[in-house]
Amino acid sequence: MKNITLNRLMRLLRPLSTESKLELISKISESLKFDLNRNKSEKETILEELYGSWNDVKDDLVDDILKARSISDRNISFD
Secondary structure, X not given: OHHHHHXXXXXXXXOOOHHHHHHHXXXXXXXXXXXXXXXXXXXXXXXXXXXXXXXXXXXOHHHHHHHHHXXXXXXXXXX
């Protein structure tokens, strides 16, 4: 299957001029460089960007969030 695809591709490329072939090689090379530089997943990149972003938050933030979101007076225990 791989050889068939490559043979078909080569039949398409044979009639092209040398300049066109060189341009294709250049574009394929750029694509490979981009893929090599993009080996980190997007999630890892986002995590690195967000690392430490909560350092300046007050310690009682959890209490503030719970107070703001509660619509009931009853106590909820997570124990």
